[in-house]
Amino acid sequence: MSPDPVPAGLLVIGASQAGVQLAATVRERGFEGRVTLLGAERHPPYQRPPLSKKALQEGFTPESLHFRTASFYEDQRITLALGRRVVRIERGPRGSGVAWTDTDEAFAFDRLALTVGARPRRLPLPGAELAGVLTLRSLDDAAGLGKRLRDAERVVVVGGGFIGLEVAASARLLGREVAVVLADDRLMARAVGPLTSDLFLAAHHRRGVEVHLSSRPVRFVDDGAGAVRAVELEDGRVLPADLVVVGVGAAPRTEIAEAMGLTVANGIVVDERCLTSDGFTVAAGDCVQCPTPIGDRGPARVRFESVSTAIEQARIAAATLLGGTDTYRAVPWFWSDQDTLKLQVAGLPDDHDSTVVRGSAAEEKFSVLYYRGDALVAAECVNRPADFIAVRAALNAGLTIDAAGASDTATPLKSLRREVRVHPADGGAPG
Ligand SMILES: Cc1cc2nc3c(=O)[nH]c(=O)nc-3n(C[C@H](O)[C@H](O)[C@H](O)COP(=O)(O)OP(=O)(O)OC[C@H]3O[C@@H](n4cnc5c(N)ncnc54)[C@H](O)[C@@H]3O)c2cc1C
Structure with a gap:
């Protein structure tokens, strides 16, 4: 099914990498109707990649991370509605409806875009709620982590993916003792091959990071005053820690899509035009599972968590909303900076x-x-x-x-x- 061009009133839920790109692209492509970018966070849309890298090492002001100045949104007539989480959608005919927020406001829309991203996975272990056991996804998370890093002596990072290793490298650069614990037998196992994993293992060792491969935490140990003091591993070892960062991946936010009856399978399922199963609503970015963009190689469907994918899919989704036929074919790519x-x-x-x-x-x-x-x-x-x-x-x-x-x-x-x-x-x- 091919959607008609948006007549008026595009609502974009999720004001971040994909949402901003989508809103900007519909304007670039000449859409004159109302565009509202609605986001749960109170900050204007900002870049996440520096949060585990430079911003964590050097400190930051929120403004330094913003994608755009306030005048950009004004000039482009993009209404930012921040600090509001959509909790319910009432569906109308042909992709229209009303989105209700946790502030009890109603946002009517003619067409909807979902750019709701992903949430960090947590470890349901005893002690997971202790002070000093943190995850990193948002600017507020990074501000909290930065504060605690200043006073911490020994940091344990649980997880050996990009974000965990970037945090480990940043903490080490700040002079902290750092241990990384991961269940896999090599670093970044889901994303790179063994040769690259080996290079990173040796490089982190050289920088003084302890890496515990094939190790699973079973408990975060209480210091008696509600804060973490150690991480206990399955084999009985206890790693002292006054700060723990859990970096075990992110799960796509699919609750709105599910409530709308859209097809969901490790992400909101879209076609190569970023159209969801209702044939009207589009979706893009970390929340999306899409056909593999590089032909018949590899798995048939994939979910990427990267800036380049969020941008590219948002451009395609914007084109689709305006009746275009562009398809998502770009080769996926990403980067990670570790020291x-x-x-x-x-x-x-x-x-x-x-x-x-x-x-x-x-x-x-x-x-x-x-x-x-x-x-x-x-x-x-x-x-x-x-x-x-x-x-x-x-x-x-x-x-x-x-x-x-x-x-x-x-x-x-x-x-x-x-x-x-x-x-x-x-x-x-x-x-
Ligand atoms: C610390 C960190 C470092 C990273 N480093 C890199 C890197 O080096 N290279 C790279 O390519 N990628 C990196 N990434 C990944 C990259 O940032 C993401 O792929 C990108 O942000 C995805 O954009 P998105 O718009 O799809 O989702 P998100 O950025 O997750 O944004 C989704 C937004 O939707 C909002 N939202 C969710 N539900 C609702 C709701 N119901 N109502 C209203 N708003 C809602 C959320 O609050 C959030 O602001 C990093 C990510 C993190 C966290």
């Missing part, structure tokens, strides 16, 4: 059958390129930004990078770009 390590990842390595390593893990400067047959499918680049740019450009253009020459760091990867050879057994060119 001096800049990791940049493009593509989906799930389906690879060979790898090429370029550079040196010991020097903390290397790239791993993933191939399926001749086709480049993904790359992880550590402190090699030119490699990342070349790989992303090749993937977006449907080209490959000649594997034979790729390990030679004297040869720029961009000079090795070429068409993918089609093997009959492969059933055609990669998507």
Whole structure:
């Protein structure tokens, strides 16, 4: 089903990366109707990536993180309705309805966009409610964490994904003793391959971070006054801690979509135009599960948590609302900064059958390129930004990078770009 162009009154629920982009894009594309950007947080929309990196290390003012100045929203006639959480939707005909907030206000809409993001997963362990056991998702979380970090001596990070490791690196840079505990047997296991995990393990060790792989916390230990003093592990070890940061991933916010009767499966299910199952409402960003954007490689449907995906999907969703036919095809990419390590990842390595390593893990400067047959499918680049740019450009253009020459760091990867050879057994060119 194809939605009609929005006649008037677009309501965007979730005022962050995807929501702001969506509102800005409908204006860029000439929409003249009312646009309301409604958000549960009281802050104007702001960037999350610095919260575990520079802002945590150096401190921040909320204003320094805002995406846009107040005059941008005024000029673009985007009404910001902040500090209001949508708790109920009354549905009308053809995608219209009324959104009710926890402040008992009603926002009528002709068309709705859901950009509600994700919430941090918590660990339902004894002591999880103790003072000093924190998660990090919002600006307010980061302000609270920053304050506690100033006084903490020993920090335990539970989880070995990007956010956990970024917090660990930041805390170490601030001179704290830091231990990372994770259930997996390697770092960032859901997002990068073993070679990159190994590089990061060695790099964090070199910086004085203790890493406990294949370890599960079973209890946060009370200091007797309601604050945490240690983390107890499954094998009986007890790691002292006056601050614990739980970074075990994020769960998509799907409650509004579920109440609306939209299809939900690890995220709000959308098609390649970011249209939900009702055929009118669009959704974008961390809350969304979408068809894989890079053809027939890897899993059929995916959910990404990255700035680039939120921006790209929001642009597509905006086009769809205005009757456009653009589809989400961009190669997914993201980055993570951990002290001096800049990791940049493009593509989906799930389906690879060979790898090429370029550079040196010991020097903390290397790239791993993933191939399926001749086709480049993904790359992880550590402190090699030119490699990342070349790989992303090749993937977006449907080209490959000649594997034979790729390990030679004297040869720029961009000079090795070429068409993918089609093997009959492969059933055609990669998507
Ligand atoms: C600490 C941290 C570091 C990160 N670093 C990186 C990085 O280095 N690189 C990278 O690519 N990505 C990074 N990310 C991920 C990136 O920030 C997210 O992918 C991006 O913010 C997703 O944007 P979004 O708009 O989909 O969701 P969100 O940013 O989660 O925003 C959703 C908004 O919707 C609001 N909302 C939810 N429900 C309701 C409701 N019922 N009513 C009203 N409002 C509601 C929420 O309060 C929230 O403000 C990081 C994330 C965090 C938390």
